[in-house]
Amino acid sequence: MNDNILIMDHVSYKYSPDTAYEVKALDDVSLTIKKGEFIGIIGHTGSGKSTLVQHLNGLMRATEGHIYFNGQDIYDKDYDIRSLRTQVGMVFQYPEHQLFETTVFKDVQFGPKNQGLDEKEQIKRAYEALTLVKLPDEFYLASPFELSGGQKRRAAIAGVIAMKPSVLILDEPTAGLDPRGRDEILGLISDMHEKRGDTVILVSHSMEDVANYVDRIIVMDNGRPAYDGAPKDVFSHYKELEKMGLAAPQVTYVMNDLKAQGFDVDTSATTVEEAKEEILKMLGR
């Protein structure tokens, strides 16, 4: 019981309720998230992924239902919602738009400063975070507006991990990056997950990204979780996923085609690496 870090209990959310603009963005969602899990959330545009994750750190308040963090109801009157926000760190879509300080270092310090840590600790945290995101140190004292897109992204991510959250949520951290920048950011996230054992929730459009890194996938469709499980279980429903406007990773299609052609392969491979091994095994090498 104790290792359930976050629980969503029948959560619903409506934008602009009771008006002509009403949108039901979350529809009776119940989920449990365990400590140390690396979760990927996928779903087509407008399926409610961003809305879902913003509930987890109390930035949005559910119109119905309850959310528990470490067993405590975050909607309790005396619950300290600001401290929740520093424990459940959230990196938004295009996080570089939140940079504002005169130097990168000061910007990363902003979170720890708001946590009320002393100056020394703030600097230590900022330094650690910037090292972790592998931003070269010649940029520490540069203005955040002088960095390139990818560097800004790193600085912004550092700004969140400097608070040492126990759950880290990233909403499409790779949107708008080139393939190399994307792999670097994802590698970094997965490194952090391994080193620090944090719970990580990654929202993404890309099946490949998700399949390569996470150990559990939640598929959102019209404000509800449609599938929830290990990548290979979820991608075995690739036909249904297509109906939702999604697709499985390329290798899932390759393996299924091979099988259809009469080759005796296991179709559950989700990464190129697994597929390679499976094919080599089939060829008897």
Place this chain on the structure above:
Amino acid sequence: MLREITLGQYYPANSVLHSLDPRVKLFGTLVYIITLFSFDNVPLFAMILIALIGVIKLSKVPFSFMVKGLRSIIMLLVIAGLFNMFLTPGITLVELGPLKITDVGLINAIKMTSRMVMLIIGTSVMTLTTTPNQLTAGLEKSLGFLSKFGAAINVDFHVHDIAMIMSIALRFIPVLIEETDKIMKAQMARGADFETGGLVKKATNMVPLLVPLFVSAFRRATDLAYAMEARCYNGGEGRTKMRPLTYTSLDQRAYICLFMYIILFYAVKAVL
């Protein structure tokens, strides 16, 4: 919270008012405002009120939407009302220590507050039933005579440019509101506090919100300028409309109603 700003926000519905030509609505609003500030007795006031209620009913927009615009100025209304009530000389009705309520003051206060309230509700009816694009198109066309007049006396009134600037500004209100919301959330996720503290603290706490907001507004302005340039935009000259404004029989009937209203109003005013 930020989404509750209704001024300049369109409410989609299928009503007579929504399908009227924007020029009719602009003219109607003008007439309404003039009569609102020239009534001087109760029957005329009742007439305006009935007209307003009728138009609200016709618009099919929930009444709660129109009152939302009032919320932001409620303090102003209360203060102005109180000043009027206590500080106007006249025959004293009630005495509260050093303060006295006079008959003229009381009447002034009621008149002023109801004028302000009805002004805001009335203009909200127009903006709620007209898209910003229609509104500026209507304005541009209605003020078209200015450019002709300007050409005659060799002055450029920039009617098209002003209409263009207005429509862009209106178009960007919701975008900037959304952006503010997003940045606010992002900073709150880093522990920023926008609610508590004194005035100075609150103001300094706004820096993490305002800096990114300005940066993004400038970025958007540049992007838009390039996009317009790339599509060969070069001002109003020779520019045609995809949907030129044309009057329908509905608009004619609306104009007739408006003129009847004006005649009736001034007839009653002259008689009483």
